[in-house]
Amino acid sequence: MLKGKHIIIGITGSIAAYKAATLIRLLVKRGAEVKVIMTPLAKEFITPLTIATLCKNPILVDFYNPENGDWNSHVDLGLWADLYLIAPATANTMAKMATGVADNLLLTTYLSAKCPVMVAPAMDLDMYQHPATQQNICTLQNRGNVIIEAATGELASGLSGKGRMEEPEVIADAVERFFASQRRFEGKTVLITSGPTYEPIDPVRFIGNYSSGKMGKSIAEVFLAQGANVIFITGPTANIPLGDNLDVVKVKTAAEMHAAAVSYFPSADIAIMAAAVADFTPEISSDTKIKREGDSLTLVLKPTKDIAAELGKQKGPSQVLVGFALETNNEAQNAAKKLASKGLDFIVLNSLNDTGAGFGFDTNKVTIIHKSGESVPFDLKPKNQVAADIVDVIHRYQSGS
Ligand code: CTP
Numbered sequence: 227m228l229k230g231k232h233i234i235i236g237i238t239g240s241i242a243a244y245k246a247a248t249l250i251r252l253l254v255k256r257g258a259e260v261k262v263i264m265t266p267l268a269k270e271f272i273t274p275l276t277i278a279t280l281c282k283n284p285i286l287v288d289f290y291n292p293e294n295g296d297w298n299s300h301v302d303l304g305l306w307a308d309l310y311l312i313a314p315a316t317a318n319t320m321a322k323m324a325t326g327v328a329d330n331l332l333l334t335t336y337l338s339a340k341c342p343v344m345v346a347p348a349m350d351l352d353m354y355q356h357p358a359t360q361q362n363i364c365t366l367q368n369r370g371n372v373i374i375e376a377a378t379g380e381l382a383s384g385l386s387g388k389g390r391m392e393e394p395e396v397i398a399d400a401v402e403r404f405f406a407s408q409r410r411f412e413g414k415t416v417l418i419t420s421g422p423t424y425e426p427i428d429p430v431r432f433i434g435n436y437s438s439g440k441m442g443k444s445i446a447e448v449f450l451a452q453g454a455n456v457i458f459i460t461g462p463t464a465n466i467p468l469g470d471n472l473d474v475v476k477v478k479t480a481a482e483m484h485a486a487a488v489s490y491f492p493s494a495d496i497a498i499m500a501a502a503v504a505d506f507t508p509e510i511s512s513d514t515k516i517k518r519e520g521d522s523l524t525l526v527l528k529p530t531k532d533i534a535a536e537l538g539k540q541k542g543p544s545q546v547l548v549g550f551a552l553e554t555n556n557e558a559q560n561a562a563k564k565l566a567s568k569g570l571d572f573i574v575l576n577s578l579n580d581t582g583a584g585f586g587f588d589t590n591k592v593t594i595i596h597k598s599g600e601s602v603p604f605d606l607k608p609k610n611q612v613a614a615d616i617v618d619v620i621h622r623y624q625s626g627s
Contacts, residue, residue, distance in 0.1 A: 229257035231405060234307045234339075236332040237277070239267025241382040242314035242348035242391035247272060249313060249394035250280045256398065261303065262286065263332045265319065286331055298331055304339035311401065312336070313374070314348030314391040317359050323371075324362040342451070344404065346374040346397055351387030368588065368608045370447070374400050410621055411454035417494035418446050419487055419501035419533060421461035423480045427525065428512040437502035439463035441550075441590060444613035445498055446472070452617065457494065459486045461501060480504045480530035487533045491540060496620060499534040499549045499570075506530065538569025546620060548572045554579065561595055571597055571623070574616060582606050594619050 233253055237246045246262075253260050260281040264274060274285040286298045304310070312319065312332070319332065323345075328334045336343065345366060353359055354376055367373055374397055378388045392400075420442020424432040439460060446456050446467040459475045460466060461483060466474055475490070477483045480503045491497060506527035516523070534549045541547050549570045551561040554577070561575040575593045576583045583591040583606065591606040594616060604615050 227257050228253060228402060228405065231258045232306050232308045233258045233260050233401070234303060234310045234335065235260055235262045235281070236310065236312035236315075236319075236335070237262060237264045237268040237272070238312065238314060238316045238319040238332065239265055239271060240314040240316050240348045240391070241271060243268050243271035245391055245394050246313055247276055247280055249397055250277065252394055252398040253401065254281060256402065258401075261306070263303070263335055265330050265332050289331055289334070300331055300334040301338045303335050304341070307339060307341045309342055309344065309401065309404070310336065310339045311344045311346070311397070313344075313346035313397055315345045317347075317349045317353045317356075317362075320345065320347060320359065320362045320366065324365040342404070343371040344374060344401065345371055346391050347376045347389075348391035349376070349389050350381055350383050351385055351389045354387075354389040364608065367611060370610055372400075372404065407452055410452045411449055413453075414495045415455045415457065415493055416446075416449045417457045417459065417487065417490050417497040418442050418449075419459045419483055419497075419499050419503070420446070421463035421465065422502050423461045423483055423504045423530075424478050425480065425504045425507035425530075426478075426511040427508050428514065428516045430515055433504060433506070433508070433527075434462075435502050435504065437461070437463070439465035440588065440609050441613065442498070442500035443467050444610045445500060445616060447610065448613045448617045449496075452621075454496075457490045459483055459490070459501075480507060480533075484531045484533045484536065488536060488540070491537050491545075494545065496546045496624075497537055497548070498616075499537070499547070501533075502552070503533060504530055532568065534570065535568040541569060546571045546624065548574065548616070548620065550574045550576070553577055558593070558595075558601075561593075562599075565595060565597060572619065580606065592616070596623070 237243050261283050262277050262281050263286045278285045290297050374392050377390045377392050379390045380386050381389050421439030422435045422437040424434045426432050443465040446458050449456050450469040455471045457473045475486045507530050509526040509528045547570050551564050551573050553560045557577045561573050565573040573595050580591045582589040589606050590609050590612045593601050593603045595601040
């Protein structure tokens with residue numbers, strides 16, 4: 227049910243606008259309060275009177291009401307909404323959303339909305355397949371917008387293929403599932419290690435690595451969006467999530483990360499080891515800057531403590547521990563070995579041999595392996611979707627579904 231949920235529906239100029247009428251009826255029937263913004267062209271496809279009658283609210287099209295000069299505040303609309311659902315979304319509107327064009331109320335509201343955004347595209351098959359459209363869809367997904375993929379079937383052009391807006395029932399179900407997922411981890415605490423560690427050589431130099439912390443940040447964002455409390459233990463990186471129910475613990479070295487993880491782990495239901503922890507640290511860190519003297523400099527390194535393995539030893543029966551494995555060769559074998567030796571429940575394997583996967587990229591290609599040996603391979607995707615896949619797998623495992 228959608229009782230008490232505030233939903234803005236954005237309708238753009240597509241023949242599929244007629245389906246928005248049924249969609250609004252379904253959402254209202256399921257308990258949602260719906261306000262509707264139409265683009266000027268959308269009014270040519272379905273009348274505002276029909277839509278206003280169904281949503282029981284006046285339709286918003288212009289920045290202000292020409293009769294009395296009342297301002298339609300896109301900022302207030304954005305704050306009112308729990309969800310902004312743009313259905314149908316034309317190729318034109320998605321391109322404008324992707325690039326930040328703000329030439330109608332639907333778009334200014336998109337730019338100021340703080341709530342989650344769902345988008346149901348509708349267009350002809352060739353427009354849908356065009357690299358420009360696909361890239362715009364990818365940009366919106368990267369930004370965390372949820373795309374309800376177009377369906378395949380007969381199109382208004384008479385052609386048949388992928389491009390039809392999904393059926394209203396399917397979209398309404400997706401909306402319900404979306405709201406349900408926001409509460410999936412309510413009351414759960416998730417500990418995440420993220421980013422690189424810096425091991426000091428002297429006051430101005432360190433041994434570090436290329437980890438950007440993007441993967442850890444994306445996982446934190448998904449858990450926060452699904453109601454969890456997140457303890458985010460991060461090495462030095464700019465990629466730090468924002469949100470309520472979030473504790474950020476900033477550390478520099480592997481030893482500091484280890485100490486923080488061990489002290490917070492007892493309160494965690496789930497721990498995700500996404501950090502690229504240095505395996506070795508200088509045995510001696512000089513208090514003063516090392517001078518350039520002699521022909522060579524030898525640094526003696528000692529191993530750091532393995533945080534994941536330590537938590538694996540301390541893990542209680544109901545705690546879930548997830549590690550990552552970044553491999554260059556014998557990937558599956560090495561990952562399985564790490565999973566067992568560190569006492570993990572899952573390991574997320576990514577191979578440096580996959581283009582677009584690993585450090586620094588916005589995308590990643592992973593295989594999630596469970597301790598039972600079961601493994602699920604995923605396609606190359608933006609990191610926020612990889613994060614959603616990882617969180618889904620953990621949820622399925624925890625709920626036994
Ligand atoms: N890890 C950790 N503490 C360390 C080293 C690694 O918690 N000191 C965690 C990582 O966060 C990751 C997993 O262990 O979840 C595997 O990290 P990886 O660097 O791939 O494995 P290592 O055990 O360091 O093995 P190697 O570098 O030899 O492949």
